[in-house]
Amino acid sequence: MFIRAYLRASTDEQDAGRALVSLEQFATDHNKVIASVYLENASGATADRPELMRLLKDARKGDVLLVESIDRLSRLPVEDWQKLKAAIDSKGLRIVALDLPTSHQGMQDTKGDEFTGRMLGAINSMLVEMMAAIARKDYEQRRERQAQGIQKAKAEGKYQGRPVDIDLHKRVKELLKAGLGIRATARHADCSTTTVLRIKDALLPSIKEQD
Numbered sequence: 001m002f003i004r005a006y007l008r009a010s011t012d013e014q015d016a017g018r019a020l021v022s023l024e025q026f027a028t029d030h031n032k033v034i035a036s037v038y039l040e041n042a043s044g045a046t047a048d049r050p051e052l053m054r055l056l057k058d059a060r061k062g063d064v065l066l067v068e069s070i071d072r073l074s075r076l077p078v079e080d081w082q083k084l085k086a087a088i089d090s091k092g093l094r095i096v097a098l099d100l101p102t103s104h105q106g107m108q109d110t111k112g113d114e115f116t117g118r119m120l121g122a123i124n125s126m127l128v129e130m131m132a133a134i135a136r137k138d139y140e141q142r143r144e145r146q147a148q149g150i151q152k153a154k155a156e157g158k159y160q161g162r163p164v165d166i167d168l169h170k171r172v173k174e175l176l177k178a179g180l181g182i183r184a185t186a187r188h189a190d191c192s193t194t195t196v197l198r199i200k201d202a203l204l205p206s207i208k209e210q211d
Contacts, residue, residue: 001109002035002063003027004055004093008072009041016041019068019098026098027066030107034066041192044075045139047084061092064106069099070128071135081132095128102127172199 005023009016016039027034036058040051052073055065065088067073073095074081088095094106102124168191175185182200186193 059091070131075139
């Protein structure tokens with residue numbers, strides 16, 4: 001059995017690895033060791049998550065997909081969640097979430113009472129589905145409140161948009177102009193490849209003008 005820890009944060013400014021200590025302690029408490037860590041900054045509402053896809057590619061039957069909570073794994077719409085869940089099931093992965101006690105039995109080797117194991121598995125699967133639905137609903141409600149807040153701020157002339165990290169943008173631009181690739185730039189600038197691509201897209205017009 002391999003324990004594969006998946007950690008995710010929604011934005012580049014958040015620390016995706018924040019929960020690693022908790023996950024490692026949890027594994028230790030169950031006499032296990034985390035074999036691989038997959039960490040990324042990406043929205044849980046999108047299916048385009050390279051590290052999660054890499055985890056699924058690496059996984060073998062009986063491995064554990066360990067997360068802090070189900071919302072770290074998914075805030076996806078129903079159809080996308082069902083596709084992801086089917087991919088997880090097809091690999092024979094067991095989902096274990098720190099905040100879902102019924103899933104903790106997945107840290108144990110599959111021996112003993114088969115009937116009890118199947119019953120607990122069925123109950124856990126149902127609760128995972130429920131928590132995924134709650135996570136999606138919470139995401140949609142927060143987006144709606146955010147949109148309402150922006151609309152109100154615009155109406156009052158107070159909306160200024162998201163502040164730009166000027167130093168980071170400058171550093172990324174310098175690295176790109178020096179000829180570094182996307183991944184190398186992200187590594188040297190200590191940011192995500194998504195951020196580098198966004199800054200690169202904004203930089204393209206000036207590069208063309210120089211050409």
